[in-house]
Amino acid sequence: MSVVVRVNLFSNPSISLPSRGFSVTSSSCLYVGRKILRPSSDLYLRQRYNSNGKRRTKPLLAVIASSRVPELDSSSEPLQVFDGSTRLYISYTCPFAQRAWIARNYKGLQDKIELVPIDLTNRPAWYKERVYESNKVPALEHNNRVIGESLDLIKYIDSNFEGLSLTPDGPEKQAFADELLSYTDSFSKAVRSTLNGDDNDAADAAFDYIERALSKFKEGSFFLGQFSLVDVAYAPFIERFQLIFKDVMNVDITSGRPNLALWIQEVNKIEAYTETRQDPQVIVERYKKRVQAGLRL
Numbered sequence: 001m002s003v004v005v006r007v008n009l010f011s012n013p014s015i016s017l018p019s020r021g022f023s024v025t026s027s028s029c030l031y032v033g034r035k036i037l038r039p040s041s042d043l044y045l046r047q048r049y050n051s052n053g054k055r056r057t058k059p060l061l062a063v064i065a066s067s068r069v070p071e072l073d074s075s076s077e078p079l080q081v082f083d084g085s086t087r088l089y090i091s092y093t094c095p096f097a098q099r100a101w102i103a104r105n106y107k108g109l110q111d112k113i114e115l116v117p118i119d120l121t122n123r124p125a126w127y128k129e130r131v132y133e134s135n136k137v138p139a140l141e142h143n144n145r146v147i148g149e150s151l152d153l154i155k156y157i158d159s160n161f162e163g164l165s166l167t168p169d170g171p172e173k174q175a176f177a178d179e180l181l182s183y184t185d186s187f188s189k190a191v192r193s194t195l196n197g198d199d200n201d202a203a204d205a206a207f208d209y210i211e212r213a214l215s216k217f218k219e220g221s222f223f224l225g226q227f228s229l230v231d232v233a234y235a236p237f238i239e240r241f242q243l244i245f246k247d248v249m250n251v252d253i254t255s256g257r258p259n260l261a262l263w264i265q266e267v268n269k270i271e272a273y274t275e276t277r278q279d280p281q282v283i284v285e286r287y288k289k290r291v292q293a294g295l296r297l
């Protein structure tokens with residue numbers, strides 16, 4: 001008899017990014033020793049090939065990953081929570097947390113909201129006890145309270161902090177934003193059901209929905225024309241699905257979907273997002289490990 005275990009594709013990751021003693025001092029500059037890296041739109045391409053067209057031995061994203069703030073784990077001293085600091089608890093591997101991280105970066109809040117990465121495979125006990133009872137990421141500690149749930153959180157960050165707005169103007173865009181935000185879970189579920197072999201057509205239908213949605217506002221390549229909460233909500237998931245479909249099924253999700261292709265291209269020009277991207281190889285390897293372990297997504 002086979003036992004089927006249902007898991008969230010991206011929670012409880014078995015692989016976490018390496019973290020060494022490098023520091024991140026601002027949004028756009030990563031200091032690795034004495035070298036300053038400035039992530040840019042063609043980050044992924046630059047990671048793979050050097051100027052002679054030869055493949056790099058050390059991927060640039062891996063260098064950036066290793067320059068990130070180290071994760072806290074069960075051996076980490078408890079933070080002085082509710083001391084007036086504003087902290088965003090994330091995991092580098094979690095797409096829900098990535099949403100909040102992108103919003104914080106986009107609004108230029110690196111000095112106002114401290115990033116606190118947690119190792120989800122070996123969580124500090126005090127996180128659940130003192131910070132967030134649900135023991136999940138993301139969570140924001142702000143004004144002596146904790147806000148969770150990524151979609152609520154990106155809205156909260158947008159309306160309670162200074163910086164570029166992620167909220168659309170006008171009732172038409174607002175209504176469309178609400179519709180698209182409420183579709184995010186159905187979108188992931190549909191794509192996962194194809195990856196699980198339950199419904200071969202569900203992912204196609206979900207990507208077609210995105211393709212159509214991207215044609216609504218013509219003044220830009222993003223869902224609502226300009227970069228907004230909707231792009232923030234979808235980017236981490238489309239990032240993962242594109243890689244997995246390409247690598248595992250040899251399917252290009254942008255084929256026949258020019259709006260989606262353009263959206264991916266444009267979103268990869270937003271530094272606030274590219275800084276949060278995971279090493280593509282790590283995403284694919286983690287997915288394969290789950291499949292090999294017989295886990296459903």
Ligand SMILES: N[C@@H](CCC(=O)N[C@@H](CS)C(=O)NCC(=O)O)C(=O)O
Binds near residue numbers: 008010137
């Ligand atoms: N609905 C939540 C989902 C958050 C979530 O599932 N986070 C995962 C990591 S990707 C987590 O913290 N899992 C730990 C657990 O479930 O114990 C949101 O949108 O923030």
